[in-house]
Amino acid sequence: MTPFLVLNIQSTLSLVVFILIARWYLAPRLSARPRNEAVLPLLWIHAFRYAPLTLFAPGQADPLVPRSAIMAVAYGDLLAALFALLAIVAVKLRARSATALVWLFSIVSVVDLVFSTARAVGSEMYNFYIGWSWYIVNFYVPALVVSQVMIIYYLCTRPAVAGSGQRRAEEVVANLKH
16 A cells, blocks of 8 residues: 555545534534634644644654655644634634634635645655654644634634624614613
8 A cells, every 4th residue: 555545545534534523523512602602612723733843853754855845834834823823812802803813814724734735745745754744644634624614614604702693783772772
């Protein structure tokens, strides 16, 4: 079995498992929550995206792995982790900029996932020794993809806070009448 086939089997199975976990366990618990409450636990999954920096540690990656691929993966994920942390703090503090920061994180995250994946596959990183990063690619990245899809879904379909929208407006008008 080739390393590329192993990568595809492991990544696909992990993706299926995380989709099922999301569908059966996460989505039912998050569906009734307003947007910012729903995205918060999903953002935490991305807060650990600094893990690929281990590619720079001695002995963790074959020295023949193209440096440009290592830099794309490691720095892109580090940037996404920093934006995830910034979005987490903004959401927790209920900052006015929270939704914008979650969107900004999502843009950085999606660009990184697409660019880094293309760069890693294009340089055939799967044919080199990459230490623990093999598990990051086959276990953690599918979790990132599923959680990112959920974040974007909630950004597009949920009000920012409980009572938002028409119901909240009706409550305000009713309170003004009394």
